[in-house]
Amino acid sequence: MFAIFKREFLSYFRTPVGYVALAIFTFISGFNFYTLFSEGTVSISDEINSLRSLFIIIVPIITMGSFAEDRKRGTEVLYYTSPIDLFSVVVGKFFSAMALCFVMFINVFIHMIVVSACGGRVGIGAWGSVLVFFFMAALFISIGIFASVISDNQIISAIVAFLIILLNNLFSVIGEYIGFSVSTIMSYMGINATARSNAKTAVANAISWFDPFEKTYEFRNGIFSASALIYCVSFAIFFLYLSFRILEKKRWSQK
Amino acid sequence: MSNKMNSLSNKHSGKKTVNERAKQYKLYAVGSVVILGVIVLLVNILFDNLLGKALTFDFTLDKSSSISAESQKFIDSLPEGTRFRIVGLFERPESVVNTKYQYIAPLLDDYAKKSKGKITVEYQDLQAHPGIISELDPAGAYGLSNLKGQYAVYYNGKLDIIDPINCYTIDTDYLEQYNAYLATGNNTEYTFTNSMITLMKGYTSKAYVLTGLKEDGCEQLKRMLASLGVETAELAVVSDFKIPDDCSLIILNGPDTDITETAYLELKNYIARGGNVIVSVEYSSENVNEPFTNLNRLLNDMNINIEHCMISENDPNYQLNGHINNSLADIGPVFAGLISEKRLNITLSRPITYSVNQRADVITSPVLLSSASATKSVAGENNEAKQIDSNPAVLNAAMHSCYANGDKGQLFVFGTVNFTSDAYFSEYTITDKNADFIRACVRNMLPASDAYNVNIPVKKIENYRLNDNEATASAATAIMVVFMIVLPIALSSMAVIVYNKRKNL
Numbered sequence: 001m002f003a004i005f006k007r008e009f010l011s012y013f014r015t016p017v018g019y020v021a022l023a024i025f026t027f028i029s030g031f032n033f034y035t036l037f038s039e040g041t042v043s044i045s046d047e048i049n050s051l052r053s054l055f056i057i058i059v060p061i062i063t064m065g066s067f068a069e070d071r072k073r074g075t076e077v078l079y080y081t082s083p084i085d086l087f088s089v090v091v092g093k094f095f096s097a098m099a100l101c102f103v104m105f106i107n108v109f110i111h112m113i114v115v116s117a118c119g120g121r122v123g124i125g126a127w128g129s130v131l132v133f134f135f136m137a138a139l140f141i142s143i144g145i146f147a148s149v150i151s152d153n154q155i156i157s158a159i160v161a162f163l164i165i166l167l168n169n170l171f172s173v174i175g176e177y178i179g180f181s182v183s184t185i186m187s188y189m190g191i192n193a194t195a196r197s198n199a200k201t202a203v204a205n206a207i208s209w210f211d212p213f214e215k216t217y218e219f220r221n222g223i224f225s226a227s228a229l230i231y232c233v234s235f236a237i238f239f240l241y242l243s244f245r246i247l248e249k250k251r252w253s254q255k
Numbered sequence: 256m257s258n259k260m261n262s263l264s265n266k267h268s269g270k271k272t273v274n275e276r277a278k279q280y281k282l283y284a285v286g287s288v289v290i291l292g293v294i295v296l297l298v299n300i301l302f303d304n305l306l307g308k309a310l311t312f313d314f315t316l317d318k319s320s321s322i323s324a325e326s327q328k329f330i331d332s333l334p335e336g337t338r339f340r341i342v343g344l345f346e347r348p349e350s351v352v353n354t355k356y357q358y359i360a361p362l363l364d365d366y367a368k369k370s371k372g373k374i375t376v377e378y379q380d381l382q383a384h385p386g387i388i389s390e391l392d393p394a395g396a397y398g399l400s401n402l403k404g405q406y407a408v409y410y411n412g413k414l415d416i417i418d419p420i421n422c423y424t425i426d427t428d429y430l431e432q433y434n435a436y437l438a439t440g441n442n443t444e445y446t447f448t449n450s451m452i453t454l455m456k457g458y459t460s461k462a463y464v465l466t467g468l469k470e471d472g473c474e475q476l477k478r479m480l481a482s483l484g485v486e487t488a489e490l491a492v493v494s495d496f497k498i499p500d501d502c503s504l505i506i507l508n509g510p511d512t513d514i515t516e517t518a519y520l521e522l523k524n525y526i527a528r529g530g531n532v533i534v535s536v537e538y539s540s541e542n543v544n545e546p547f548t549n550l551n552r553l554l555n556d557m558n559i560n561i562e563h564c565m566i567s568e569n570d571p572n573y574q575l576n577g578h579i580n581n582s583l584a585d586i587g588p589v590f591a592g593l594i595s596e597k598r599l600n601i602t603l604s605r606p607i608t609y610s611v612n613q614r615a616d617v618i619t620s621p622v623l624l625s626s627a628s629a630t631k632s633v634a635g636e637n638n639e640a641k642q643i644d645s646n647p648a649v650l651n652a653a654m655h656s657c658y659a660n661g662d663k664g665q666l667f668v669f670g671t672v673n674f675t676s677d678a679y680f681s682e683y684t685i686t687d688k689n690a691d692f693i694r695a696c697v698r699n700m701l702p703a704s705d706a707y708n709v710n711i712p713v714k715k716i717e718n719y720r721l722n723d724n725e726a727t728a729s730a731a732t733a734i735m736v737v738f739m740i741v742l743p744i745a746l747s748s749m750a751v752i753v754y755n756k757r758k759n760l
Contacts, residue, residue, distance in 0.1 A: 015757065019750035023743045030738025038731040043353065043719045107738070114734070119722025124314040209303075218311075221361050223320050226310035227302035234295045241291055245284050252280065 063144025
């Protein structure tokens with residue numbers, strides 16, 4: 001697994017992908033930081049939370065080539081024919097993408113040092129946001145790897161990853177809309193207002209329950225919830241396992 | 256022939272075995288994914304619903320997003336079926352960070368979470384849900400339609416409105432200078448818990464704050480009194496000045512001008528009828544020429560006199576930051592048991608003395624005493640303190656009078672406004688030792704059953720402000736150049752170089 005991790009991590013810097021991702025992240029985090037700094041008040045948790053919206057761009061960029069690139073080059077067959085566990089291949093690629101995320105995040109650590117040096121405060125909310133950033137990165141990278149496994153084309157896998165991450169961003173909004181739609185349909189059916197309101201809330205809550213952004217919202221205030229982290233980790237494991245099963249299917253496929 | 260048949264049969268059975276194995280493998284693969292998916296969902300539901308609360312940790316400064324043991328005790332004491340409804344009269348912002356709701360919204364969520372349904376929290380935009388107005392205030396007594404952005408606490412047909420800004424102690428100097436709020440402390444829990452207590456038990460006393468005498472602001476004191484179950488109202492000192500019958504306490508907070516003759520007579524009658532009065536004055540640049548003649552006539556009837564000078568504290572152990580006019584004072588022996596602190600803060604305090612003619616039916620005791628090294632001084636040129644009495648002595652910064660026969664009616668006179676004024680509480684917050692003391696004084700004046708509250712310490716405010724000397728414009732420019740120009744261009748150049756190298760491979 002370590003060999004896969006090392007190879008994949010270094011490959012980010014042997015192709016433009018790593019540098020492009022780093023350049024985008026550095027510029028946008030720098031812009032956020034500069035804006036706050038010039039106002040004289042810097043809340044690192046605010047900066048990190050706005051950076052989380054970058055996952056939608058960064059994660060597809062760094063994961064789109066994970067398996068699709070191997071397939072394109074024909075090196076994919078090595079995984080299938082070598083006596084190695086495919087799960088360690090998946091996990092190795094996952095950790096290499098996580099390591100790249102960490103490298104990108106060094107920017108924010110530097111911002112933290114600058115804030116402390118300028119008499120600002122790096123509160124517990126900032127560390128909560130750091131924690132959430134990496135747990136959410138784990139979730140979205142596992143989704144990105146899954147997208148890379150299911151498609152032969154890098155662009156398609158990037159689009160699939162983009163759409164799934166976008167869906168994660170919109171769970172609460174979608175929940176509200178579906179809840180409203182359910183309520184409207186019920187009103188046509190002549191169901192009373194209380195039942196409609198309850199159904200609307202129930203549907204909206206059920207869908208927004210999947211929203212990782214809402215689950216981890218309180219970390220920025222310094223309130224840490226283990227269940228939010230467990231959500232990220234468990235779904236990351238689920239997507240990694242799903243990726244592994246698809247690779248296994250390909251390995252043993254008779255077609 | 257038979258061998259050929261056998262080989263065909265083996266081949267057929269071999270293919271069948273492979274197919275079966277493939278089928279089994281497929282079943283295993285799909286099954287394991289489904290099982291893992293179900294486990295993931297179940298684990299999350301378990302952690303979210305059953306263990307979520309136990310595994311949530313509040314690491315905020317002063318646990319500002321969690322209710323304290325005092326509030327929890329109050330909630331637990333509520334009988335089953337009690338329903339408090341806290342309604343934010345606005346749509347909850349997606350992010351409350353850096354808004355006035357930053358410390359309020361998470362704490363209210365905690366109230367709802369820990370109250371087992373006794374307290375509910377909701378947000379209703381008045382424009383989107385206008386029905387909420389008639390629901391909470393059918394008589395239209397509170398004018399809720401104009402209170403967008405505020406919170407309404409509803410209990411059993413009664414309503415209390417909480418302006419978010421009142422959940423904070425505010426730097427009054429900053430407000431005056433920049434016309435903007437700068438929070439110095441977070442009173443959210445104090446405000447909401449005491450609001451619920453007051454709604455439940457109702458106001459049992461009413462205090463009137465005299466206005467029209469160029470007095471100081473006392474919004475924080477009003478809040479403290481509300482938490483004690485004392486409703487407050489303003490009473491202007493006008494020509495037909497009259498003290499209402501429902502008045503339990505009169506507060507005269509830092510006037511810069513003297514009371515009128517009419518007010519003197521009305522207050523004299525009020526005290527004679529057993530009324531309670533708190534007077535606080537100070538010796539500041541706005542009133543150095545004010546001897547408070549009428550006020551002293553009133554106080555002299557109760558054996559107290561306000562002097563026309565200030566206390567200069569010469570004992571370094573009593574001075575605060577080496578200032579002679581900003582110092583500590585010992586609590587007098589009669590009042591030592593009111594709070595655990597022994598010394599309280601006084602600033603620009605006038606000496607309070609016994610009046611010349613002493614009434615035998617009134618007991619007068621010192622409340623706050625300076626050290627034995629204090630002297631009297633007045634404002635000299637350029638407002639510098641000029642000593643007028645070189646003999647050091649113990650000077651009283653506050654005194655108390657009451658009737659010897661135990662009749663109702665008490666009088667507290669403070670030579671400093673540190674016990675009543677917003678200027679002091681905005682800096683030291685309403686859970687400071689002086690605030691504790693004035694609360695204890697009010698409890699002492701009003702019948703015990705009338706005064707109640709939960710005293711929750713003011714919580715700190717997270718301050719993300721950078722040091723102005725460090726965070727200069729040139730530092731901001733340097734940050735922009737490094738993080739937005741140099742590093743991204745360098746990384747992009749590396750990407751181009753790597754791309755070109757690979758292209759040529």
